[in-house]
Amino acid sequence: MKKLPYILLTLLVTQVLAPPLPAGSEGYHPPVAETFPDLLMPVNLRHLNIRNPSVTAIVRIGTDGEILDHVVISASHAQLIGPAERALKFARFQPAHDETGTLVADLNLEVHFRDPGREIAGTIAMSVTDHIDENIQGLAHTQPAMQMSLPDELDKPLSVSGDGEILVPVDADDQPVKGRAVIELYVDAQGIPRLPKILVSDHPAITKAALHRIEGLRFEPPTRNGLPTVVKARLPFNFD
Template sequence: MTKGLLALGMSCLMAGGSSDTNARADAESASQKAIEVKAQPMPTFPSKLLSKGIHTGSVVVALSVDELGYLTDWLVLEATDREFALAVAEVIDYWTFEPAKRGGIPFYTEQMLPIYFSDAGGQGRKRTKGRFSISDFFQDVPSMSPAMRYRLNPIVFANASELDEAPTLLFGVEPRIPAAEQASCSGEEAVFEFYVDQEGNVRMPTLLEKGEGVSPLVTSAAQYALEQWRFEPLTKAGQPVVTKLRQRFIFNPSYAQFGR
């Protein structure tokens, strides 16, 4: 669909959840086990940053891991310098994961991983401190202070409220609902949360809530549609950023309609 055809639908983009959604999230997060990361090989401290006098840094990565423990996507949300992000990119596809579990049952989820870098006191021995603690699924993304960014070449995450302009959808498609599912999901809703990277691509759409009549086939159709959406690159103070948005779908008998 074109930008013009989807303009009205973008009124349902949200940066935060309702109190009911957050309450359900708190209850679910209390009974679920986070992704476990086996981070080997470890990323190497970038040598070119040592020559600039930089001896510490950090990267925050969003990961999506399926119920079998496979890494399906990852995205750097923040990095004190892009060289740290490149160091992570060189090794992350080799890492293995234990999937998140709810009530002992594995499930697909998206979580965040902060990675902290430090050299060996500037003595020429490069190492990485891997503090691989994953934040709670529903916790806000931590923001770096200006002092952490070194004013070099950072990657920055911004909340939707901090963007220079409201998100503009350039391209999107509606979910194709299987004919056998159209009657049962009619009038039902589903809410997804997703990242928008610095190029405007939708990354890691994750189901937050759905109506009782919405089957996994319907949510899969909505997720597949979202993965094809593309936004005008988002900025904060004129600089490209990564952000996180939500989309509510209201399903009609023969098609999915955007709405509140």
């Protein structure tokens, strides 16, 4: 009877943004934003006078300039996250490239919101973001900024709530492959793994099987002081 691969969850103790996926080189050029929607401060938040209203996300840009995945790691206010994530769907980027061609790469992106009331005194500016359900307007004072947390700042240790499908790695001759892989990823506020990156792998088939497993994994949503947060983790996968 074959042993099933297992995972052991190990949390990072440092808060470091993921570098671009390709190895650095003298000819490397990171991705650049070409178009991005102009975002206005939601009307129900303008009275809060939030300084530098913004959302910071790490986005993975594909070779065609499209966003493959993203994770929000901080926000001036929780209610800015939704509009920022919707805006990402309309953003277009010039992909990273080097002398070999275009590359998949990660980009640390800050999404800023304009407050028309601060820019033009006495002028009322309207946008689609102004039409917000009155039921949530009263929540503006109760939802503080969201930020990335260190593992020891979580209310409880990160834990897996749903397992991914197990794919047995095999080689070109369809023979089982034994080995190990370590994947670094972010767990977002909903407990969904984001931006997986292979740190160590003994075989391409091991890499494929580990990434396949990640797709189906779900975690208990991480919290800090009872509020949603994001945390970075490393998952070792052993295939015996």
